[in-house]
Amino acid sequence: MNLYRLKKFAESIFIVGFMATGKSSIGKILAKELDRPFLDLDEYIAQKEGCSIKEIFNSRGEAYFRDREWHSLLEVTQNFRGVIALGGGALHNQQVVDHLKLFGLLVFLKTPMNVIVDRIERNKKRPIVLDEHGEIKSRETLFSELESLYLKREHLYNQAQIILESTGYESKEEQAAKLIEKLQRYV
Numbered sequence: 001m002n003l004y005r006l007k008k009f010a011e012s013i014f015i016v017g018f019m020a021t022g023k024s025s026i027g028k029i030l031a032k033e034l035d036r037p038f039l040d041l042d043e044y045i046a047q048k049e050g051c052s053i054k055e056i057f058n059s060r061g062e063a064y065f066r067d068r069e070w071h072s073l074l075e076v077t078q079n080f081r082g083v084i085a086l087g088g089g090a091l092h093n094q095q096v097v098d099h100l101k102l103f104g105l106l107v108f109l110k111t112p113m114n115v116i117v118d119r120i121e122r123n124k125k126r127p128i129v130l131d132e133h134g135e136i137k138s139r140e141t142l143f144s145e146l147e148s149l150y151l152k153r154e155h156l157y158n159q160a161q162i163i164l165e166s167t168g169y170e171s172k173e174e175q176a177a178k179l180i181e182k183l184q185r186y187v
């Protein structure tokens with residue numbers, strides 16, 4: 001596979017999508033294949049804040065986190081060129097989408113909701129899995145809540161220049177290879 005043109009692409013590649021779609025895993029593989037640096041925006045924010053994303057949400061709330069996320073995106077788009085995995089809610093308004101498109105390509109990892117729910121259910125550390133009493137939510141409740149959240153963001157995700165649809169059962173390496181093929185046709 002000749003990656004010459006793709007490796008010469010000077011802008012960033014932003015990996016976006018809903019939670020549990022493999023943005024960081026696929027982003028790391030893509031970055032390695034393209035000999036580009038990789039950055040996980042949530043890890044970047046956690047490092048700057050000195051605490052986890054969960055702790056930021058719990059202690060300061062979502063509005064504070066989104067503000068930090070926006071300022072971090074502004075910094076990163078000015079100072080970093082590579083593959084960047086964004087959090088599932090990073091595309092929360094049109095301003096973010098428009099800004100990112102000025103600095104590179106948006107890649108939307110589209111995964112079926114039943115696969116997302118399966119993955120999230122397996123990770124009991126995700127706050128969304130627990131109800132207000134700390135009990136694990138039923139699959140039906142979790143599915144309904146996640147689907148509602150996804151539908152609020154879907155119009156923003158769908159503005160990506162490249163959409164990589166997955167069954168959710170391919171390996172991360174297979175998905176990265178498909179993404180590279182799509183990127184080669186695009187750039």
